Amino acid sequence: MIDAHCHLNFHAFNKDVDEVIKRSQAAGVERIINTGTKLDSSAHALQLAEQYDNLYAIVGVHPHHADKIEEEGDWVGQLKIMTNNPKVVGIGEIGMDYFSYHSNGIVDPKLQKSVFEQQIMLAYNTGLPLQIHNRQAGEDVIEVLKAHRNYLQAIPGMFHCFAGSMQVLKEALNLGFFIGFDGNLTYPGMAPGETTALSDIAKYVPLERIICETDSPYLTAVPHRGQRNEPQYVILVGQQIARLKQISYEKVKQQTIKNTYTVFKRLK
Numbered sequence: 263m264i265d266a267h268c269h270l271n272f273h274a275f276n277k278d279v280d281e282v283i284k285r286s287q288a289a290g291v292e293r294i295i296n297t298g299t300k301l302d303s304s305a306h307a308l309q310l311a312e313q314y315d316n317l318y319a320i321v322g323v324h325p326h327h328a329d330k331i332e333e334e335g336d337w338v339g340q341l342k343i344m345t346n347n348p349k350v351v352g353i354g355e356i357g358m359d360y361f362s363y364h365s366n367g368i369v370d371p372k373l374q375k376s377v378f379e380q381q382i383m384l385a386y387n388t389g390l391p392l393q394i395h396n397r398q399a400g401e402d403v404i405e406v407l408k409a410h411r412n413y414l415q416a417i418p419g420m421f422h423c424f425a426g427s428m429q430v431l432k433e434a435l436n437l438g439f440f441i442g443f444d445g446n447l448t449y450p451g452m453a454p455g456e457t458t459a460l461s462d463i464a465k466y467v468p469l470e471r472i473i474c475e476t477d478s479p480y481l482t483a484v485p486h487r488g489q490r491n492e493p494q495y496v497i498l499v500g501q502q503i504a505r506l507k508q509i510s511y512e513k514v515k516q517q518t519i520k521n522t523y524t525v526f527k528r529l530k
């Protein structure tokens with residue numbers, strides 16, 4: 263399997279990142295893509311990618327951090343320099359987020375939008391795919407993407423950890439995006455604020471458009487829910503997709519690996 267979105271670049275893995283990577287490899291996870299959420303975590307994702315053959319990086323600024331980024335000066339320029347490294351395979355995680363966080367609430371949507379748009383242009387200028395983050399902002403994410411249709415590539419990227427309505431899903435698929443699922447696909451019921459069950463979303467998306475990921479250290483699949491997540495549990499995501507679609511795990515594994523290489527062309 264490939265874990266197409268996780269955060270071994272976060273503090274949660276400071277002490278044992280090497281063991282976590284080895285465990286994942288032993289479990290059969292052939293590639294791990296770490297995604298940045300700010301400049302420093304992007305740089306750390308890249309540093310890990312340079313250190314380990316099977317690790318890659320996606321660099322970008324998460325909408326939740328859009329309120330502080332202008333203080334960093336030419337942040338787009340700094341991200342652009344990182345993309346010169348061939349181990350950077352995409353721009354992310356970028357998008358919109360209307361969930362109210364304990365730390366800083368909801369970042370001004372205008373600011374989120376501006377930071378998102380600047381990174382769509384960075385992806386266009388570097389020829390890299392997008393890794394989209396959307397939390398309770400699906401309509402606005404789609405609106406921004408449609409407005410920038412001329413700057414999206416034939417395979418524009420993926421929505422990571424998809425959640426949202428069937429309408430948002432269909433629009434994302436129509437724009438050519440692939441759809442990422444995580445361990446929360448194994449959770450019963452619906453997440454607060456959502457209107458469509460993830461299992462229904464996963465059943466609807468053609469296997470040819472699905473990508474597996476973990477978002478480690480978050481969203482740990484059942485039966486490890488509540489513990490820190492690790493890339494090795496991406497296998498549980500694949501197994502859940504197989505169950506929902508009533509097909510073999512082997513088929514899910516082969517196709518989702520293929521899909522990940524299709525989206526992230528720099529992945530080797």
Ligand SMILES: [Zn+2]
Nearest residue numbers: 355395422423
């Ligand atoms: Zn995210």
Ligand SMILES: [Zn+2]
Nearest residue numbers: 267297355477
């Ligand atoms: Zn993430």
